[in-house]
Amino acid sequence: MTGAESLIRTLIASGVEMCFANPGTTEIYFVTALDKIAGMRSVLGLAETVVTGCADGYARMAEKPAMTLLHCGPGFANGIANLHNARRANTPMVNIVGDQATYHRPFDPPLTTDTEGLTRAVSHWVRTSNSAQEVASDGAAAVQAARTAPGQIATLIVPADVAWSEGSSPALSLPVPARPQVAPETVQTALRILRSGEPAMLLLSGTALGEEGLVAAQRIAHTTGAKLLAPTQVHRMARGRGRPPVNRIPYPVDWAVKELEGLKHVILLGSRPPVGFFAYPGKPSLIAPPECAMHVLARPEQDAVTALEWLADDLGAPRSVPIPEAGPKPRFASGRFEAEAFASTLAALLPENTIIVEDAVTSGRAIFPPTFNAAPHDWIQITGGAIGHGFPCATGAAVACPDRKVICLQADGAGMYSLQALWTQARENLDVVNVVFANRVYLILYAELHGAGQSPGPASNSLFNLGRPSLDWVGLSKGMGVEAVSVETLENFADVFRAACGRRGPFLIEFKTR
Numbered sequence: 144m145t146g147a148e149s150l151i152r153t154l155i156a157s158g159v160e161m162c163f164a165n166p167g168t169t170e171i172y173f174v175t176a177l178d179k180i181a182g183m184r185s186v187l188g189l190a191e192t193v194v195t196g197c198a199d200g201y202a203r204m205a206e207k208p209a210m211t212l213l214h215c216g217p218g219f220a221n222g223i224a225n226l227h228n229a230r231r232a233n234t235p236m237v238n239i240v241g242d243q244a245t246y247h248r249p250f251d252p253p254l255t256t257d258t259e260g261l262t263r264a265v266s267h268w269v270r271t272s273n274s275a276q277e278v279a280s281d282g283a284a285a286v287q288a289a290r291t292a293p294g295q296i297a298t299l300i301v302p303a304d305v306a307w308s309e310g311s312s313p314a315l316s317l318p319v320p321a322r323p324q325v326a327p328e329t330v331q332t333a334l335r336i337l338r339s340g341e342p343a344m345l346l347l348s349g350t351a352l353g354e355e356g357l358v359a360a361q362r363i364a365h366t367t368g369a370k371l372l373a374p375t376q377v378h379r380m381a382r383g384r385g386r387p388p389v390n391r392i393p394y395p396v397d398w399a400v401k402e403l404e405g406l407k408h409v410i411l412l413g414s415r416p417p418v419g420f421f422a423y424p425g426k427p428s429l430i431a432p433p434e435c436a437m438h439v440l441a442r443p444e445q446d447a448v449t450a451l452e453w454l455a456d457d458l459g460a461p462r463s464v465p466i467p468e469a470g471p472k473p474r475f476a477s478g479r480f481e482a483e484a485f486a487s488t489l490a491a492l493l494p495e496n497t498i499i500v501e502d503a504v505t506s507g508r509a510i511f512p513p514t515f516n517a518a519p520h521d522w523i524q525i526t527g528g529a530i531g532h533g534f535p536c537a538t539g540a541a542v543a544c545p546d547r548k549v550i551c552l553q554a555d556g557a558g559m560y561s562l563q564a565l566w567t568q569a570r571e572n573l574d575v576v577n578v579v580f581a582n583r584v585y586l587i588l589y590a591e592l593h594g595a596g597q598s599p600g601p602a603s604n605s606l607f608n609l610g611r612p613s614l615d616w617v618g619l620s621k622g623m624g625v626e627a628v629s630v631e632t633l634e635n636f637a638d639v640f641r642a643a644c645g646r647r648g649p650f651l652i653e654f655k656t657r
């Protein structure tokens with residue numbers, strides 16, 4: 144058996160059944176192994192940023208890692224932005240990177256680079272396999288690392304001769320450590336803080352944003368008056384009617400500071416102390432007031448849900464508490480695009496159990512609150528600020544959940560980084576409705592420029608305006624096999640969106656928002 148075959152068999156035995164790939168010559172033996180071995184589905188991404196974004200979306204929904212198959216250092220490097228987003232989301236992922244054969248590398252052929260160095264930048268675990276005899280156990284260790292809470296990026300570099308050499312055999316899967324529990328004393332500390340009556344907030348992230356975590360957090364909020372918030376970027380959150388409506392910390396620093404004003408305690412569950420997305424002259428880096436104390440109730444790798452349940456029980460919170468009203472009921476809006484009106488229309492039409500994937504930049508921020516009263520859904524979002532995440536992430540989420548509708552909310556500038564994912568949606572007939580907010584500018588960068596007290600000049604206009612030539616999203620989408628329609632009003636959007644949700648398969652709606 145070749146090293147490549149034993150590695151693929153080991154990954155399958157360890158529960159990895161999806162391979163998102165963009166292979167090359169050094170991965171040929173992996174491709175032939177995938178040809179021979181049943182149990183691993185292979186999906187092609189036409190750029191590595193698509194491959195890694197797909198693996199991220201898949202793992203966030205499947206709650207287990209996919210494998211990526213990437214070509215040497217440069218192929219991996221093309222995937223780094225979405226690996227960065229995945230790392231910030233604590234997504235489990237196993238990257239298999241083919242590389243020069245061990246004896247060929249010293250001759251410095253063209254694709255030779257510091258592959259380990261590149262992979263270390265975004266991986267929690269990196270190893271280069273030395274022999275066909277070791278590659279299978281290296282693979283088992285990679286899966287174990289990826290699945291270790293809170294979820295890690297594991298990258299295994301496999302030189303071509305390690306992949307093609309015979310004499311290998313599969314390794315057994317390795318156990319995955321359970322999430323560590325929070326110490327009882329830590330729960331008691333949180334209890335004392337919440338009973339003190341001083342203004343407190345629970346900042347929920349990771350598993351705390353699942354349905355069970357939110358319900359326990361709501362019991363605590365109901366009993367103590369503590370505020371509940373999520374970070375500005377959430378990796379995955381259960382939302383919609385019947386679920387506690389927890390808002391995110393606003394993106395603009397001034398709004399974020401205002402939101403946390405007056406707090407004396409922030410209790411962290413799987414989250415870091417909140418900071419501004421960027422620094423601005425004269426504005427704070429830390430969002431919470433200086434006199435506010437930070438307390439860690441659960442680190443990202445710990446069992447935050449159980450910690451919340453213990454805390455709710457110890458506080459004597461009722462098992463079932465009322466869910467607070469979260470803003471207006473969804474309604475159909477009309478006229479030109481306006482983010483809240485759009486959100487309300489979306490909320491009115493959202494199919495049950497949808498997965499919303501958001502990389503919508505300025506068009507996306509106002510969509511969150513008005514969709515609290517939509518049908519129950521999951522919200523997954525770009526977590527690392529490296530734009531171009533939406534299309535690939537939605538593609539991977541749709542692979543993970545073929546029975547659920549995926550709605551991808553994608554800003555146009557960000558969408559251009561990874562639009563090839565549409566082709567994968569078409570080829571795999573994935574059930575994704577992509578909504579592109581076509582404002583034909585990098586609007587956020589104009590806003591930042593105005594925020595800095597400047598006016599746009601010729602360079603700014605040249606760098607922030609996408610209108611020359613105008614991007615034709617319907618043409619781009621159709622060119623990759625995805626049906627598409629352009630709309631300019633909310634009424635028109637509602638009609639097209641309803642029809643798109645009533646059919647299966649990928650679809651794209653270009654919303655000309657200005």
Ligand SMILES: Cc1ncc(C[n+]2csc(CCOP(=O)(O)OP(=O)(O)O)c2C)c(N)n1
Nearest residue numbers: 504505506529530554556557584585586587
């Ligand atoms: C990988 C990466 N490159 C560049 C940026 C810088 N950047 C942030 S937002 C943005 C433009 C966003 O424009 P668009 O996606 O059209 O959204 P809009 O601001 O118009 O809502 C850019 C280039 C980034 N965040 N990530």
